[in-house]
Amino acid sequence: MKILLHICCAPDATTAYKRLSAEYEVVGYFFNPNVHPVEEYIKRKNALEKLSSAWKFDVFYPFYDPQPWFRAVKGLEDLSEGSMRCKACIAFRMRQTALAAKKMGFDAFATSLTTSPHKDVNFINEIGAKMAKYVRIGYIPSAFRKKDGFKESVRYSHELGLYRQDYCGCTFSLRKVRR
Numbered sequence: 622m623k624i625l626l627h628i629c630c631a632p633d634a635t636t637a638y639k640r641l642s643a644e645y646e647v648v649g650y651f652f653n654p655n656v657h658p659v660e661e662y663i664k665r666k667n668a669l670e671k672l673s674s675a676w677k678f679d680v681f682y683p684f685y686d687p688q689p690w691f692r693a694v695k696g697l698e699d700l701s702e703g704s705m706r707c708k709a710c711i712a713f714r715m716r717q718t719a720l721a722a723k724k725m726g727f728d729a730f731a732t733s734l735t736t737s738p739h740k741d742v743n744f745i746n747e748i749g750a751k752m753a754k755y756v757r758i759g760y761i762p763s764a765f766r767k768k769d770g771f772k773e774s775v776r777y778s779h780e781l782g783l784y785r786q787d788y789c790g791c792t793f794s795l796r797k798v799r800r
């Protein structure tokens with residue numbers, strides 16, 4: 622089975638890729654128009670290029686355009702992390718990944734977001750399944766942080782010297798950590 626793996630960042634992709642590629646043919650999809658500013662987006666992209674070159678797998682990098690993402694979270698800007706804003710953000714990225722996977726002829730899609738201990742795994746898998754049904758493609762549910770998956774991702778990141786960000790990604794989460 623050919624899987625398109627939505628990759629949120631290189632550190633989270635380590636565990637996700639290792640586990641999925643043991644069973645499937647996996648190609649990455651770095652779709653994160655939520656990341657702000659563009660310099661940060663480039664840092665995260667460069668980290669993923671480093672990982673994919675070390676581990677020899679392909680990744681698609683769709684054009685970075687934050688405007689549709691801002692529209693997807695419009696009216697939710699002032700909410701806190703883990704709120705409806707994050708649900709809208711994740712749903713937007715999952716929907717686009719599902720559509721891209723379908724368009725490119727993949728059998729299913731998955732996401733590296735479940736490596737993070739800060740994300741709502743149940744919501745991610747629910748929305749992934751919904752988008753899969755909507756697009757008529759498969760979805761591989763996951764909880765990569767389980768069985769020490771997060772610890773593993775930290776270890777791989779150190780070994781490979783990958784950049785590890787200190788905020789989730791959007792301008793609202795950046796403001797919170799830099800306050």
Ligand code: SF4
Pocket residue numbers: 655656702703706707708710711789790791792793794
């Ligand atoms: S905090 Fe993270 S998940 Fe929430 S809206 Fe911002 S980038 Fe998206």
